[in-house]
Amino acid sequence: MRKRFISTLGLGLLLGGRLWAQSGYTDQAALTKRLQQLNAQYKNLTSLQSIGKTSTGKDLWVLSVGQGDRGKKPAVVIVANLEGWHLAATELTLQTAEKLLSGASSDSVARLLTSKTFYFLPNLNPDAAAQYFAKLKYERSSTARPVDEDRDGRVDEDGPEDLNGDGLITQIRIEDPTGTYRVAKGDPRVLVKADAAKGEQGQYLVYTEGIDNDKDGAFNEDGLGGIHLNKNFTFEYEPFKPGSGDYPVSELENRALIDWLYENKNVYAILTFGPANNLTEAYKFDPMKANQRVVKGWQAKDVAVNEYVSKLYTATGLKDAPSLPSTKGDFPSWAYYHFGKLSFSTPGWWMPKDTARAGSPRPAGATPVPGGRPGMGAGRGAAASPALGSEEDVELLKWAKANNIEAFVEWKEIKHPDFPGKKVEVGGLVPFVKWNPPVAMLTPAAEKHASFLLSVAKAMPEVEIVNVQTETLSPGLNRITVDVHNKGLLPTHSELGNRVKYEDRLKIVATPAKNQKLVSGRTHQLVRTAIAGNGVEQLTWLVSGTGTFTIEASSAPAGSSKVTVNLK
Template sequence: MNKHLKAAFLGIAFSGISTLAVAQRDYQSYEQLTARLQKLSTRYSKLVSLTTVGKTATGKEIWLLTMGRDNAANKPAIVVAAGVEGTQLATTELAVQMAEQMLQGAVLQDSIRDLLLSKTFYIFPNLNPDASEQYHEKLRWERSGNAQPIDDDRDGRMFEDAYEDLNKDGLITMMRVKNPTGPYRPADEDPRVMVKADVSKGEKGGYLLYTEGIDNDKDGKWNEDPEGGVMFNRNFTFDYPYFQQGAGEHPMSERETKAFADFMYEARNVYAVFVFGPANTLTEPLRFDKAAASKRIVSGLLEKDAAVNSQISKLYNRTTRLKNGPKVAPSPGDVLQWAYFHYGRFSYSTPGWWTPALEASQDTTGGKKPLTPSEHDDVNFLRWAEANDMAGVFVNWKPIKHPDFPDQEVEIGGLAPYVKQTPPVRTLGPLATKHFQFFSAYAKWMPSLQIVNISSEKVAGGLTRITADVYNQGSLPTHSEIGDRTRWVQKVKVTLKLSDKQEVVSGNQIQLSNALAGGEKFQVSWLVNGKGYVSIIASSPTAGKQTKEVFLR
């Protein structure tokens, strides 16, 4: 880029002018995404179908892409759930780009066609469309709740304390109020960024921080009741945060969460759930906690499942090569924990994208100070944004007269809404490829049932003894350990299918097994009276099916 043009560009990017003219607007609206998904399903109609599992309060469809050739509902499946947080638009784009790459590859590569022949991918591109649509509204603010009105503060009124765009730039940012009791101070590395003073280090604050707006209901809180209702990722049944903002009136109270859960409970073939959301259990896996796993109401991964989480974390890190993942634990009422503790499936989460770490620089030319990574996320983000010529990411602090603080210095500014979680769409293609490679590798590790070591032996009384081993030739268990404790995960089932003139004399005609680890087997045996052929059928919705015929001697 021409150096004069670049200087002018960065001047716009980091000035206090309205950022609407320069902000990244390349993320798609609901209508644009819908058209994109419909085009995808039409173009690759033999490989993918587009359906809806429900509607939001405003009538938006909750779209589902089902990818898999022939009989998708009866093949082991992976669920990819994106858009669980209304502010994480990059997760929706990642999920769709990954689907596009997979479908394009299936036309050209046998390995990808074979993948879709043996596995099903259920991709939910955006599970919270009413919230994410705020990104495209005239007034942009980070909305997490859906369109269901709710009285979070239980004062009998709704939306009575919304945001106000006091500086008329079309963005809701922050207000900093100079006050000696305030706990915030400008960061040393970048004084635009406000950080909490560390009193243990002798640091002093000096500012109060609020979101941009007015205390309309005069309750001492600013913008605590804006438009927007329940958060998808806070409305699930495990560790539900009762009476907390955004959680809803009760678990599964919302159209979106109920539609998602209804589909999942019907889909017995789901092997694992991958959430593109705030928590990160892939670059850094959840650890086994014996005390939590031993409670009457289990609240930690069971030991075998924790070992699998560690195994998958290594696979994720090896295939994606992503570094410096954020340490974000699961949160109350989220879909990640529901999918494991209540739905009984392996469950993982990744933000998909986070601010890449900038390498330390020792460049001191022109009086520069050596640059090292900051302990403050916002500082690191601004450095990365500047290095990558991102426009419209910051609104410089400017004074304003505020009716709620008539005798105090008040400034409006800060990071623009959404920018920390919406990198330029053009940067997500390589990341979608890395995640596609991870899911392809994961699918190859999934369990596969095989019937081996079959024997048929004639014994006294004209009977035939049949024995066989049912073997999991995959690298992962046939289902989760916690799945053996729930009614929603079907066990491995082995059935001896007989004709009319055949009879089982000894042994249960249907035999069940708990989860088989990768490389593990269990033996079945029957005494059968009769002649001709019988069939041994080993099946599991999450591990596949195989049939072998045996001749009665």
């Protein structure tokens, strides 16, 4: 019996006689304990809050980090694991928070924590993440609320089955001349889509491991739960698509997140750990999408900001990440297009480009199918799981072998009731292996992300009122001129924020003394266009009378400044 430990999964189960050891990923109970310990250890710098619960009663935690009144300081929000299968995102968020707090005694970090706030939300889909720790393990993105996914009047009646008894849901492959999958060139274990345009012929039908319980021709299309959070937000929401729900923001989890964000007006930018990436490679400006009535492309000034922040990101050494576009109905897109905030996203960790070494990132192969659970809802001949679809999976297996990680369940022939007389085999990539390395491999990435967050915080806008000038035009009549300066390197809000009515723009409030009269200028005004990094907005008032004249510039995401002018 081989006793080779599989450090990738942290599952503590038997697979074909081999022991799979825990690798340190945290279930909901351990996550809660870890957050509570952090909050107790750094009680002067943190607060812990549940912003809601899942349908099974699991808390959605937010760890707030900063000095003093955190809700009144410009903030960065870090959101992780809306997918459920992305345990590395949760771990990266926790480790990044820990590293930020452990460095709080240094002068540079301490200064930042007096003026900025960081909100860490490490796991927004704990019910789906629980599948990693369950007896039957498969990649799942759906919330736990029962849903009739195939609209046959029954709920959760056709989930996966463990046909080879290893505790994992992988794939089944069926030899068939009508199949659409072929053997990969670099590794006969890996199956990829056959490209008819290149003269390639398929050899296999491929499905998620299981049977057609309800005999509707589809495999595992109506398993536990059914709504995928990253398909259920309002921007480009697609109704009637599997996993998207009957209407947007139908789930307790994303409703709690949105409500909390709207209540916290100090949020300046959002970083999402997930399967999208605009940090190692910034978005390109597309004037057609950016200028149409329903905006579907980043605005020109926001693209410039994205490029700058991308340079901050890659300067940490976080490079060579895969190209991962946003998907319809996902959170990072909502955060920009409908919430009006600068929204950045990254998988956080990816398989190294050099497969012979471990450490920093680059995941091989296609991203998990939208919705997460491998191939759930796939009918005959349909695409199956996230473990299939790319020759790069060959590189993943090379990397796993070089790092002593068990990443593949060898194909094993079985008898399948839905395919009598056919050769059917069970096997494929181990669930979770593509995006969740051994936890020890995440430490360098967490250090780099902590450094990146500090760089972003340093660059964030910070308003100050400078160059205060008073000019006496006649006895008792004065002109006051000030420059409202953004001494940060980033704008006071996104360009798209000009079009999003909710955005908390910079407000200028002038308060005359009781015996003063404002001849020109306004007591309250908005700076509707964002002040660029190191930019200035000049304002002027004509005031009659003597005494103190107070001017305050403030914006929850950009800070505040106040001056008093004495008129004689």
